[in-house]
Every structure is written in structure tokens, then in C-alpha cells.
Amino acid sequence: MKSLMTVKKKERTSHQGDWRGKTLSRFRALIKQADPEAVEERKWKKPSNPAGVPVWSHDGIICTGETYKNHVRLTFAKGASLKDPNGLFNAGLEGNLLRAIVIHEGDEIDEKAFRTLIRAAVTLNESLRRQKSRSARTRIAGVNLPAIASTAARGGVAPRRPNY
Numbered sequence: 357m358k359s360l361m362t363v364k365k366k367e368r369t370s371h372q373g374d375w376r377g378k379t380l381s382r383f384r385a386l387i388k389q390a391d392p393e394a395v396e397e398r399k400w401k402k403p404s405n406p407a408g409v410p411v412w413s414h415d416g417i418i419c420t421g422e423t424y425k426n427h428v429r430l431t432f433a434k435g436a437s438l439k440d441p442n443g444l445f446n447a448g449l450e451g452n453l454l455r456a457i458v459i460h461e462g463d464e465i466d467e468k469a470f471r472t473l474i475r476a477a478v479t480l481n482e483s484l485r486r487q488k489s490r491s492a493r494t495r496i497a498g499v500n501l502p503a504i505a506s507t508a509a510r511g512g513v514a515p516r517r518p519n520y
Contacts, residue, residue: 375461376423380410383421383430386467387412390474394418416481418474431456434484438476442469 387394391414398408399420412418417433432438435445435455444465447456459465 376428379428379459380421380423383428383470384410384412386470387418387474390471391418391478394474394478414478414481415485418477418481426460428459429456430459432473432477434477434480437480438473440473442466442472444469444473 384396387396394412394414397411397413399411401408410421412420419430419432419435422429422431429447431448432445432455434453435448436451436453438455440455444457445455447458448454457465457470
């Protein structure tokens with residue numbers, strides 16, 4: 357007699373040959389078309405999902421792809437910050453960070469709009485990375501350089517660097 361865990365593992369891995377696996381493969385190709393530099397990794401492996409969750413990233417997570425019993429879910433890490441004029445997002449709409457596209461068997465998704473959404477997510481990730489690197493360059497040993505410059509410009513004395 358097979359254990360429940362063995363049956364669940366088979367259910368998870370059997371998705372790859374049915375409509376869910378094909379749907380995820382189709383979106384994998386669309387992501388690569390939209391951003392050839394996107395990197396796919398498998399994260400969050402666990403006994404109930406030994407293959408892990410596919411995660412696409414470029415200067416940060418773009419989206420994740422998960423298969424469930426009745427649907428495929430593509431979750432955008434910073435989806436709430438993205439414009440979605442075509443209304444592809446249909447889940448997680450009430451949150452402040454994530455947005456998702458839930459696809460059921462037979463659903464049609466506007467591929468051009470999806471590629472545009474992927475490019476927008478990459479652009480957002482790149483802009484956030486640039487902001488972080490800019491703010492990091494303005495700090496040396498815990499001293500904010502713009503504050504030093506503005507103090508000196510007013511004729512004041514610049515703060516001393518701490519001795520560590």
C-alpha cells in the first residue's frame with residue numbers, strides 16, 4: 357500500500373506532463389522572450405515539493421511559477437508597483453506588494469501584455485537596484501556625504517568622522 361506522501365509526490369511531479377506543466381513551460385518561454393537575461397532558479401524545496409518553485413529574476417525577483425491542482429499561479433514579487441493596463445493580474449489585488457495571475461485550464465492570456473508586464477518588472481528591479489547603489493555611495497563610514505557638503509556650503513564645520 358502506497359503512503360499518502362508518495363501519492364502526493366507523484367501528483368506534484370505529474371503536473372509536468374499535463375496542461376499545468378505545458379502552461380508553465382509556455383510562460384517560461386514568454387519570460388525568456390521578454391527578458392533573455394532573466395535567470396530561472398528552483399527555490400523553496402521541501403518534501404511536499406521536492407523540485408522546488410521556479411523563480412525568475414533579473415536584479416531581483418520578477419515572478420514565481422507554481423502549479424496547483426486546478427490552476428497555475430504566476431506571482432509577481434513587486435506586482436503592486438506595476439501598471440497593469442490589460443488587467444492580467446487577477447489575484448492578490450488587495451495586497452500592498454504581490455500580485456498574481458491565476459490560470460485555469462483553457463484560459464487564454466494576452467501574450468504581448470504578459471511580455472510587457474515582465475519587462476516592466478525588470479525595469480522596476482533595475483531602478484530599485486540603481487537607487488540602492490546611489491544611496492550606498494553617499495555613505496562612507498556611516499557619514500552622509502550630502503550632509504557634509506551642505507554643512508560646508510553654509511560655512512559651518514563638517515561633522516567629524518567617528519573613530520572606530
